Amino acid sequence: MFDIFVLPFCAGVVALLAVSLMKYIRWINSFSKRQQITIRRNILSIKILPAIWEMFRECLLHWRITQRNLLLGYMHRSLAFGWFLLIVVGFVQALMACPGGHPFYAAIFFNYFEPRSERIVEFAHSQQIATLMDVLLLYVLSGLFLAMLKKVWSKPLGMKRTTKHNLTDRIAKFSLWCIFPLRLLAEGATSSIYGNGGFLVRWVGTVIAAIGLDSAEIEYLLWVLYSLALGTFFTLMPFTRYMHIFTEVFLIYFRKNGVIEGNKPSGYTKFELSACSRCGICIDHCPVNRELGISNTQGVYLLQTIRNKDLWHRAEQIAANCMVCDRCQVECPVGIDLATIRRQVRSEAHTAIDKPVGYNYLERVHPFNAIGRIAYFGGCMSHLTPGITSAMEQIFKAAGQPYWYMDKEQSICCGRPLLQQGLVKQAEVLRRKNRDMITRSGATMLVTSCPICYQSFVKEYQLSIKVMHHTEYIDMLLRSGKLKVKAGSERIAYHDPCELGRGCGIYQAPRDVLGSVGTLLKTKEERANSLCCGYNLGNISISTDQQQLVRDAALGNLLAPNPDTIATACPMCKRSFARANAIPVKDIAEIVADSLVQD
């Protein structure tokens, strides 16, 4: 059971396995010590079960994409799951047909060898399996049709813009697109000579005969082309976006095992880079594209350029032009941690200036004895919106909570803005000082008004005391009855700040607070879909005018239900919207302070 035309396919498979294996081993070796320990500890733990379930759900069924758009989900699923089943059922077919064993390519070229090889015998349900194989091929072809449609008209698949691929990706895609039609034609040609195959293949065979083509002449050529298409695709796979097919499986496994990426890229980032299928879903939702029409700086292009070492300078530019709103991360069907990768690139770009110098003033800031008090950290941005900090002081007093306004006079940055620019060492100096101040003060809890600081305190500080954003804190005071407010008739539209919502998952507390003082309106894009306010420390590439365009889009969404007031929980969002001068913009703390009921 051999013919020379199977060689391209076999060579492709060998190349694919060899290269992928080499890459994977190299990447796993470059995992950090901590990551390797995490993997070893969890290698056979119960965590593997949810991992397997997610692999099945995401790698084969593409569930997250389906939730966004049914047709797009169908396209991805039919190609992934359809091809997977085609291979599995094909192997079952070959297994049943060759009781004496068979070479591995027999399943792929089964219809060619079926009438020719004496090792293939008649078996039970052979006709049903052939029909099933045809159904599966049809399933894959329907997905292929949608993929082609998406290329010319992406709207029905829920995508405005699609990814611009590089040359190797395009060649690989072309070979992938050729595989299934060629398989159908080759099997059809064989069928018109020998009459084997299921309903579809037989029908194609009759069509070939009917249009007067000599099946005997073209059959061999078609099988050669089919094998060549497969061989080309498999050989190119490790060097193109199609590497995601296997890599996503590994990525899910590592992620479920609890592997976390640090500030320096390790093997984990390599897996993430290759797990990106370059589907381009991130492009449509990025505010830089939506509002400014800059469509070459999204996550997909960031990962693409990082993978190509020659384009490093371009990767730096792309990483810099980002609002850090994390919307892409919510949309990414693979769940790639784009924020961390972006920070790694920024960090790499800023290595020369990332030196902990110029922080002598920290020595002059002294800790305070705040035993039994709440430490209140306004944050630099709240210093620019004194309405928020004075409202918070009013609330602490009304609730009878002793507090220490720790950054009132000598404020130290929480470090996150530096971290967002990749200045890891400088950020660490500030964090160390703040951590020391908080620990030595003896405060019982830390409340902050700025979601940026909040995310920093929660994720980067490892404090031993509880950290709360003021929305959560006010919510807690209201629930416990320590704070009383009167309900008014104010119609309020709430803007979810990205650092608080997508960053820390706090969506409900602010809504509960606002619901108790006024009427909370629903907006079209809220919670995880909240739009960027445009005023972000993260992006230093766009102009103020461009920031205002991004802001106006978010403002339009908030103004749509015709509110009296826009509420937010972030000093940056507040400043951004207040500058537009449309309607009053208030922080939740200010709204609560205005409607306090004094006992």
Place this chain on the structure above:
Amino acid sequence: MKTIAVIGAGPAGIEAASVMARQGCKVDLYEKQEEPLCNIRDKALLFPNFEKADTIAEALLQKLRHENISLISGHEVQQLERNKGKESSWTVDGRQYDAVILASGYTPFDAHRKEELGYGIYAGVHTSLDMERMLREGRIVNSIGDKPRRVVFLQCVGSRDEKTGNHYCSKLCCVTAVKQAIEVSKMLPDTEVYIFYMDLRMWGQHFEELYRSAQEVYGVKFVRGRISEAAGTYDGRVQIKAEDTLLGLPLRITTDLLVLMVGMEASDGTRKLSQMCGICGEYGFVQSSDPHLNDNSTLAPNLLAAGACKRPMTLTDAINDGRSAACEILCSYSLPLVFNS
């Protein structure tokens, strides 16, 4: 007899109405407020010659006393549109006119929009208009009613500011701050007076001399740098953070009064009416048809614009611009120009 509507009884509107009335036109002068000249009446003395604002206001009101002028005050114009059928004439809230002069003016920048400067939050933070009111009353006090030991003026609040979207210069805040600083120094010789600026634009006649005397005679201290934030202190004063960009040093000083020199923005009426007629230009101001040759006419025929509804303008320029718009109309109707002796 030609009938003309003038919208806005400020200096430009009054001057235009007065010129046209004297030349034999029937003028209806619309004013949103109950009284004309609101933006002059709240001022004390005017730059550069420290003339009383009330004197100018009186002189302008005198010009209004003409049989051809009817002042329709307390009336905000809602509809301004071309007559159907006769496209070159206009209807203002149902009344027909041969031509319209838009003189709907400016509005001071709302300092609440620069929250970092603490206006409306800390008692010691005021705008230049608040300062003018204090100067009118002749009583400058800090938040607890005492004589201030230090007064800081901050230039360019809401002008030349990308972040508020106002890229333009409001032209008269520089000299106003110098004028107010001199007045404060005259009234309270022991008080330290600072002016924080980006650069001082002393473009008009006598402005430079005023600036020089502020330094040499009155000892006003000029610091080049913007104030980034203000914070309240426990004793009701204001602590400001800034950078002295000439010395390249960060600066933190405490002051009794922080005076924000607010810029000029297109008034709500200017925005509304110019959008209604399709003559709205940058920043909501009215767009004239040519900045050199036809600065009073607009793209709409027989609809002219005068004064600060076009751009920030001083009182002198606004009066001149009103007169110029009136001449434009008179010339187009070939009415005789009669020179009163």
